[in-house]
Amino acid sequence: MKLQRDEVIRTALDLLDEVGIDGLSTRRLAERLGVQSPALYWHFRNKRALLDAMAKAMMVEAGMERPAEPGADWRSWIAEDARRFRRALLSRRDGARLHAGTRPEPAEFAAVESETALLCAQGLAPADALRAQIAISRYVVGWVLEEQADAADAGAREGERMAAADLAGYPLFAEGMAALRDADPDAEFDHGLGLLLDGIAARLAR
Incomplete structure (x- = not known):
């Protein structure tokens, strides 16, 4: 056969x-x-x-070839697209490593073009619209690389968390770590994504 x-x-x-x-x-x-x-x-x-x-x-x-609808809210669309991308990478073991280094293929050009058009309609030049998409894509890949590495090494790193005593002389670091230690991964992903989207919004406002 x-x-x-x-x-x-x-x-x-x-x-x-x-x-x-x-x-x-x-x-x-x-x-x-x-x-x-x-x-x-x-x-x-x-x-x-x-x-x-x-x-x-x-x-x-994961449906990542889905084009953006003309007139869609750019921030909502890009945020959901980034979440869908993260879910795609997490759907397979070492998904982020598998994807890293790939480039868009012709079948994906329509989706890239539609998201570029969404940002250009807000006032970005095409080059800056692509820069924004690349920055978010690399944020997602980097985030998932860390997530999957942490999951793979969870057993080996058991008990290696920083103790409060280790941070005694670093009050700001300690306060930040206390807030992040048991944070929800999805919420933390969205927080970092929000910082990037805020940066795009600030560029649009200029």
């Missing part, structure tokens, strides 16, 4: 959830599919091409 491209991607994503990106190899994937490794190269010229296809499939699953 001929190996189908979609089957390879779907199996690779399932294997990623099991072994993580460091454990994912074309040899292991070929074994899971019941084929020899060269069979994969009919569809993907190398492992990087496979990883890019996996990252794209992860974004499609």
